[in-house]
Amino acid sequence: MSADRLLLGGFLAVLLVLPAVLSPYYITLLNYIGLYAMVALGLVLLTGVGGLTSFGQAAFVGLGAYTTAALTTAAELPGWLAWVGASPWLTLVAGLLITATVALVLGSLTLKLSGHFLPLGTIAWGISLYFLFGTMESLGGHTGITGIPPIELFGWTLDEGGEIYYLIWAFLLVAMLTTHNLLDSREGRAIRALKGGRVMAEAMGVDTSRARMIIFIIAALHACAAGWLYAHMQRFVNPTPFGVHIGIEYLFMAVLGGAGYVWGAIVGAGVITVLKQWLQDWLPQLLGASGNFEMIVFGILMVLVLHRAREGLWPILKKLVPVPAVRKKIDDAAAPLPRRTLPAAGEPILVAKNVTRKFGGLVANNDMSLEVRAGEILALIGPNGAGKSTMFNQISGVDTPTSGEVLFLGKPVAGHDSREIARMGMSRSFQHVKLLPTMSVLENVAIGAHLRSGKGVLSSAWRLDRAEEARILKEAAWQIERVGLKDFMYEEAGSLALGQQRILEIARALCADPCLLLLDEPAAGLRLKEKQALGELLRKLRSEGMATLIVEHDMDFVMGLVDRVVVMEFGQKIAEGLPDEIQKNPAVLEAYLGGVE
Ligand code: ADP
Ligand code: MG
Numbered sequence: 001m002s003a004d005r006l007l008l009g010g011f012l013a014v015l016l017v018l019p020a021v022l023s024p025y026y027i028t029l030l031n032y033i034g035l036y037a038m039v040a041l042g043l044v045l046l047t048g049v050g051g052l053t054s055f056g057q058a059a060f061v062g063l064g065a066y067t068t069a070a071l072t073t074a075a076e077l078p079g080w081l082a083w084v085g086a087s088p089w090l091t092l093v094a095g096l097l098i099t100a101t102v103a104l105v106l107g108s109l110t111l112k113l114s115g116h117f118l119p120l121g122t123i124a125w126g127i128s129l130y131f132l133f134g135t136m137e138s139l140g141g142h143t144g145i146t147g148i149p150p151i152e153l154f155g156w157t158l159d160e161g162g163e164i165y166y167l168i169w170a171f172l173l174v175a176m177l178t179t180h181n182l183l184d185s186r187e188g189r190a191i192r193a194l195k196g197g198r199v200m201a202e203a204m205g206v207d208t209s210r211a212r213m214i215i216f217i218i219a220a221l222h223a224c225a226a227g228w229l230y231a232h233m234q235r236f237v238n239p240t241p242f243g244v245h246i247g248i249e250y251l252f253m254a255v256l257g258g259a260g261y262v263w264g265a266i267v268g269a270g271v272i273t274v275l276k277q278w279l280q281d282w283l284p285q286l287l288g289a290s291g292n293f294e295m296i297v298f299g300i301l302m303v304l305v306l307h308r309a310r311e312g313l314w315p316i317l318k319k320l321v322p323v324p325a326v327r328k329k330i331d332d333a334a335a336p337l338p339r340r341t342l343p344a345a346g347e348p349i350l351v352a353k354n355v356t357r358k359f360g361g362l363v364a365n366n367d368m369s370l371e372v373r374a375g376e377i378l379a380l381i382g383p384n385g386a387g388k389s390t391m392f393n394q395i396s397g398v399d400t401p402t403s404g405e406v407l408f409l410g411k412p413v414a415g416h417d418s419r420e421i422a423r424m425g426m427s428r429s430f431q432h433v434k435l436l437p438t439m440s441v442l443e444n445v446a447i448g449a450h451l452r453s454g455k456g457v458l459s460s461a462w463r464l465d466r467a468e469e470a471r472i473l474k475e476a477a478w479q480i481e482r483v484g485l486k487d488f489m490y491e492e493a494g495s496l497a498l499g500q501q502r503i504l505e506i507a508r509a510l511c512a513d514p515c516l517l518l519l520d521e522p523a524a525g526l527r528l529k530e531k532q533a534l535g536e537l538l539r540k541l542r543s544e545g546m547a548t549l550i551v552e553h554d555m556d557f558v559m560g561l562v563d564r565v566v567v568m569e570f571g572q573k574i575a576e577g578l579p580d581e582i583q584k585n586p587a588v589l590e591a592y593l594g595g596v597e
Contacts, residue, residue, distance in 0.1 A: 003323045015169055019162040027161045029273060031233060034168040037269035038226040040253040041175055041262065042219030047251065048259025049183065050215045051195030052111070053119040055247045056126030060099055060220040062133050062242030064227025067095035069145040069237045070138065088151045092228045096221055103220035104213070111212050126244040134239040144238025151232045164233050171229060172266075175222055178461035180262050182218075185460035185469060189447050191215055193436055200434035203396075204512060205422040205451035214457055252298075256305055258312025267313050272298075327490050328442060330477045334470035337452045340425060342515050342545045343409070345375035349516055349547055350426075355394050355404035357387075364390040365401070366571040372516065377538060377548045379558040382568035383591055388551045389431065391568070392520050395549070396428055397421040408516070423451050427514035429505035431521045431551075437494025441485060441504055444493045446476040448511025479507040483537055499530025503537060510541075517541070517548040523557040535561045555592060559583060567591065 019027055039057050046052050068091035071077065077085050084090045110121035134142045150159035151167065158164040182188050190211045193201035198208045231237050249272070257268020279294035287293060309316060343349050350372040357365040364387045372378045382388050393399035395406050397413045397420075406413040408426055416424070427448070435444055449472045455465035480489050483503050488496060493504060502522050509517055523531050531554075538548060538561060552558050558565065558579070565582045567575040569591040575582055582588055 002326065004326070007321065007323065012173075019165050024161055027165055029277065031161055031165050031168050033266070033270045033273045034165070034172045035226045035230050035233075036250065036253055036273060037265045038168075038172050038175055038229075039223045039250045040257065040269050041172070041179060041265035042222035043250060043254035044257075044259055044262060044265050045179055045183075045191070045215050046219040047254060048261070048264070049192055049195065050212065052212060052216065053251070054122040054216075054219070055119055055244055055251060056106075056122035056129070057219065057223045057250045058242045058244065058247040059126045059129035060103065060223035061227035061230065061246075062129060062237075062239070063099045063102060063220075064092075064095040064224030065231040065237045065242070066133055066139055066145075066227075067091060067098055067224075068228050069148050069231050072149055073145055073147050088149065088228070088232055092225070095224050095228050099220050099224035100217055103217045107213050107216040111209070111216060122247075123244055126247050130239055130243045133242060140238070142239060144236055146236040148231050148235045148237070150235065158232070161233070164229070168229050168233070171225055175225070176262050176265070179218075181463050182457060182461045183262070185465055186446075186450060186453050186455055186472060187211070187214070187457050187460050189439075189443055190450060192439065193447060197434060197436050199418075200430065201447065201450075202418045203422060203428055203430075204447050204508065205419045206447070207419060218457075252302055254312075256302070256312055258314030260311065261314040264312050264314040267317065271313065275301075328440075328473060330473055331470040332474065334467070334474040337449060337471050337475045337513070340513050340515060343374040343547075345373075345545065347374045348372070349374050349409055350395065350549065351407045352391075352395060353405050353407070355391065355401045355406060357390050357394055357399065358402045363571050365394065367404070368568070368571075368573055369404075370566045370573070370576070372547055372549050374515070374547050375542065375545050376563040377542055377550060377561060379562040379565045380549065380551045380568065381553065381555060381558055381565060382574075384553065386568040386591075387571040388553070388568055389520065390571075392518065392551045396426065396518055419451075422512060425513075425515040426518060427509035427512040427516070428518040429502065429509055429520060429522060431524065433498070433501045433505055435493040435501055435504060438492055440490050441480060441493050441496070442473065442476055442489045444504060445480055445507045445511050446472050448479070448508040449475050450512075452513060476507075476511055479510045480504075482510065482540075483507040484533070497530070499526045499533065502526065502530075503534060506537065515547060517546055519548065519550045521552055521554075522550060523552060523554045531557050555583075 018030065039061055043054065043057060046054055068088055071085040071091045071094060072088055074085055084094050106125050110118060110125065113121050133139055139145065150157050151164065152158070153167065158167055183192065190201060190206040193206060194208060194211055201208050253268035253272050254265060255268070256271060257266065258264025276294055279297055283293040283297070284290045348371045352368060352370045355365050355368045356363065368391055370378070370380065380388055380391060390399070394401050395413065397416050397418060400414045408424055411424065413421060453468050453472050455468045459465040477489060480486055483506055485500060485503060485507060488500065493501065496504065506517070522534055526534065535557065541548065550558065550562065562579060565577065565579055566573060567582060567588050574587045574591060575585045
C-alpha cells in the first residue's frame with residue numbers, strides 16, 4: 001500500500017473513533033470544523049484554483065439553511081409544495097436546486113467582472129441575501145426559525161452531536177474526493193488554467209466562461225449543503241451566521257489552510273475554529289479584561305500568513321511527511337484519440353487576401369496577401385514593427401481585418417472565436433510563452449487535447465472518465481516524445497529552460513491534432529543550440545505532413561529551414577519567394593540593414 005493511502009486510512013480511522021473518545025464540547029467543535037471546511041473547500045476550487053475571489057459564500061450557506069428551515073417547519077405549505085417539507089432529504093434537493101439557480105443568475109451578473117470588481121460584486125450580493133433573510137417575515141426576521149426537525153437516515157434520528165458528526169464528515173469527505181477527482185481530469189485542467197491561462201486555454205478550445213460558471217456553482221452547492229447540515233444540527237437558524245463578515249472568515253480559512261489544495265480546506269477550518277475557541281477562552285483571562293481580542297490576534301495572524309506562507313499551511317504540513325509524488329501512468333494499451341485527415345501536400349489551406357488592418361490612422365497591415373500550403377513551412381519575416389504580429393492576429397482570428405479576408409480550409413476566419421478556430425484545425429504557440437508553470441509538462445500538453453475529448457464535470461468527479469483520460473494522457477505523452485521532451489514529462493513546466501518551454505508549446509499545439517501550426521517568433525530568446533533543436537523539430541513535423549506558418553524576426557533561423565518566405569516592412573509585403581532569392585533581394589537587405597534592428 002502506498003504511503004499516502006496509509007495516511008488517508010489512518011485519518012479515516014481516527015475520524016471514525018473520535019466521537020467515542022471526545023467530550024461533546026469537542027465533538028461540536030469538530031462538527032463546526034467539518035461544516036466550515038465544506039464551504040472552504042468550495043473556495044479552494046473557486047478562489048485558490050480558479051482565481052475568483054468570493055466574499056459571499058456565507059449567503060449560499062444561508063440559502064441551504066433557510067430553504068430547509070422554512071420548508072420543514074412551515075405549518076402549511078401550498079399543496080404542490082407540501083410533499084417537499086416531509087423530509088429534510090427532499091429539502092436538501094430543493095435547497096441545492098434553488099442555490100444552483102441563484103448562483104447561475106448571480107454568476108452571470110458578476111463573473112464577467114474583472115479585477116477588484118468581481119470581489120466587490122460578491123460582497124454586494126452577499127449583503128443583499130443576508131438582509132433578505134433578516135427582512136422576510138416568513139423567514140422569522142432577525143429572530144429566525146426554530147423547531148427544525150433532525151435528519152433521519154435509515155430510521156436513525158441524528159439528533160445528537162455525535163450522530164450528525166458522521167453525516168457532516170461523510171459529506172465533507174465525499175466533497176473532497178469528488179473535488180480531488182475533478183481537478184485531476186480534462187475539466188480539471190481547464191479549471192486550473194483559469195488562473196493566469198485564460199487566453200491560452202481559449203486557444204486550446206476551452207470555454208473559460210463556462211468553466212468559471214461551473215466552479216462558481218459547485219462552490220455555491222458545497223456551501224448550500226453545509227447550510228442544510230448546519231440547520232439540522234442547530235435545529236434553528238437566524239441571519240447572523242450568513243453575513244459577509246462570516247464570508248470573509250471562510251476566505252481566511254481557505255487561504256490559511258492553503259487555497260490551492262483540497263486538504264487546505266480542513267486545515268484552514270480546523271486551525272481557525274480551534275484557535276478562535278482557545279483565544280476566546282484564554283485571552284480575556286490573560287489580559288484580565290473582556291473583549292473580542294481573538295479577532296485582533298486573528299487579523300495579525302492573517303497578515304503574517306500572507307507575508308510568510310502565501311500558499312497556506314497545507315504545503316508546509318505536507319513537507320513534514322514526505323510522501324513520494326505519484327506519477328501519472330501512461331497506459332500504452334489505451335485507444336488512440338481520433339485523428340483528422342491532413343489535406344494533400346501542396347493544397348492551399350490558409351489564404352489571406354488583401355488584408356488591411358488600421359489602428360486609427362496607422363496602417364499596421366496594408367493589402368497583405370499570402371498563402372500557406374499543406375506540408376510546407378512558410379516564414380513571415382520583417383524588422384520590428386513591420387506588422388507581423390498584427391498579421392498573425394488576423395490569421396489566427398484574434399483580430400478582424402479592416403478590409404480583406406482570411407480563409408482557412410476555404411472558410412472565413414473572421415467572426416469565429418479562438419475556440420472555433422482551434423476546432424477547425426489551426427493551433428498556435430505564443431510569442432510570450434503561456435504555460436501553467438506549476439503543472440507538469442504532461443498536463444500542460446494534455447490541455448491541447450481538450451477538443452478531442454468530451455467527458456464533463458460529473459463523469460470526472462465520479463471517475464467515469466478514466467478510459468478517456470488514459471487516451472488523452474497517451475496522446476500527450478506521445479506528442480511530448482515526438483518533440484523530444486520525454487525526459488521532462490513529469491517536471492513542472494515552469495522549471496524548463498525557455499527553449500524547452502517553446503517546444504512544450506508546440507507539443508501542446510500538436511496535441512490538438514492541427515493541420516496548420518502557427519508559431520509567433522518561436523526562436524526569440526533562444527540560444528543557438530535551442531534554435532537548432534527547434535529547427536530540427538519543425539523539419540521533422542514537415543516531413544510528417546504538417547503545414548507551419550512561422551512569424552519570425554530572426555532571418556538566420558528562417559533561411560535554412562523554411563520552404564518559402566514572405567517579407568514585410570511598414571505593414572506591406574515587400575518580397576516573396578524562396579529563401580535563396582530573398583537573401584539576395586535588395587529591398588529585403590535594405591529593410592533589414594537600414595531597419596530598426
Ligand atoms: P511586429 O510584430 O512586426 O513587430 P506589430 O504587428 O506588433 O509589428 O506592429 C505593427 C505596428 O502596428 C506597430 O507600429 C504597432 O505599434 C502598431 N500596433 C500593433 N497593434 C496595435 C494596436 N492594438 N493598437 C494600435 N497600434 C498597434
Ligand atoms: Mg511581433
